[in-house]
Amino acid sequence: MSETSLRNRVTSTVDLLDRPSHTWREAAEGGEANLTRHDSLLQAAGCMNAVELRQPVNPATPASSLTVACWNLERCKHVPESAARLQGTGADICLLTEMDLGMARSGNRHTTADLAHHLGMGYAFGVEFIELGLGDRREQAEHTGERNEAGLHGNAVATRFAIDRAALLPLDRGGMWYSPDGIDQRRIGGRMALAVRLCLAEPVWFVAVHYESRLFPHDRERETAYLLRHVDELCGDDAVLVGGDFNCRAMADEGFDDAALLDRPQEAEPMFARLAEAGFDWRACNTAQPTTRLHSWDDRKRMLKKIDWFFSRGLKPSAPRVIPAVAADGRTLSDHEIIVVTVSL
Incomplete structure (x- = not known):
């Protein structure tokens, strides 16, 4: 991928x-x-070229210390239960990935809008993919004969505070999921991050990130370079908290223990070195606990991994924790746990 092929912010x-x-x-x-053909279709799709923004009905008073939750909701198929789990974290801001809008597999709901309503928050939502089918092979089988009302899938930030600015940050050129060769779900679009600026005691950017699942450490380093270019151009010297699903599997694959996972992840995943060079820290805002979760149908021998992370610049993070993605009735809500951190300005 050439440097000039990155899609526009x-x-x-x-x-x-x-x-x-x-x-x-x-x-x-x-x-x-x-x-x-993919690029022509992407440019012609208005939903790929704007961010949906809704302010909270009753914005909270800006604060100097707040709680942030980050969660890959795996389509957000269980909105009320997921909202209850997030409410239990005390989150003021939620960085959300894998959110559906008008997909049969999640009840054709606008999951971000519905979740934000349950939480009493506003939100910004950006499209990662326009889905051309019902989803992966399991979802295709479960929803045979059903129809997507919109077929959109993306990332979001929900918050109790007024949103000053919002932006969609592409992390690749797009098109990887369009070719039918070896793809079980065809899509228009590509990986991206969703950023919002909140004017708290001072301006702070919060960025929800989703890296590609089918790539390798050097590819994730390239995605990180693109992310940091956006952050540099968009955020300037403002404080930034980045959180999301980075799909960084190499530390688990190489057998890193908990200490190595936090102290020297760059030895397996060069993306961490890139982030450190840009002034981001991860040690104070993460635990070494795994952040993936198995469904009942998954191979029980599959290794649990820490692939969801926070990265902080210009903030004081504390009390990082991992919250199980389990509803009150014991149902698994996602194949990712919730990660939570408190940040002070």
Whole structure:
């Protein structure tokens, strides 16, 4: 991937994202699946070129210390139960990844809007992918004959505070999931981060990140370089908290113990060295606990891994913890746990 191939940052905001039209979907589902066609379709999709922004109904008074939760909700198929779990963390801000909008697999809900409503928060939501089908193979089987009302999937930040600015930060050129070769779910789009600026005691940026799941350490270093370029150009000298699913599996694959996981992850994942060079710290805002969770249908021998992280710059983090992604009735809500940290300005 060349440096010039990165998609443009998106800073336009709207009250409600456009849904892909029937004509657009017919064009996306037919014809040759190549990158040129993908890029044309992406540019023609209005939902890929704006961020949906809703302010909280009753914004909270800006504070100098707050709690942040970060969670890959794996489609957010259980909105009320997930909201209750987040409320239990005391979070003022939630960095959310893998959120559906109009997908049959999650009840054709706007999961971000519904979750934010339950939490009494506003939100910013950006589209990572326009899904051309019902999801992965399991979801295709479970929802055969159903229809997506919008087919959007992305990342969000929900917060009790007024949102000053919002931006979608692309982390690749897009198109990896469009080719039918070896892909069980075809999509338009690519990996991205969703950033918001809150004016608290001072301006602070909060960034929800989702890295590609099918790549390797050197690819994640490249995604990190793109992320840091956006942060440098967008955030300037403001404080920043980045959190999300980085899919950084190499430490577990290489058998790092807890101490090595926090003290020298850069030996397996060079993305950590890039972040350290840019002034970001992870030691004070993370534990070494695994952040993945098995569903009942998963291989019980599959290794649990820490792939969800916070990175802090210009803030004082404390009390990092991992909260099980389990509802009150014992149901698993996601294949990722919730990570939580307190930050002071």
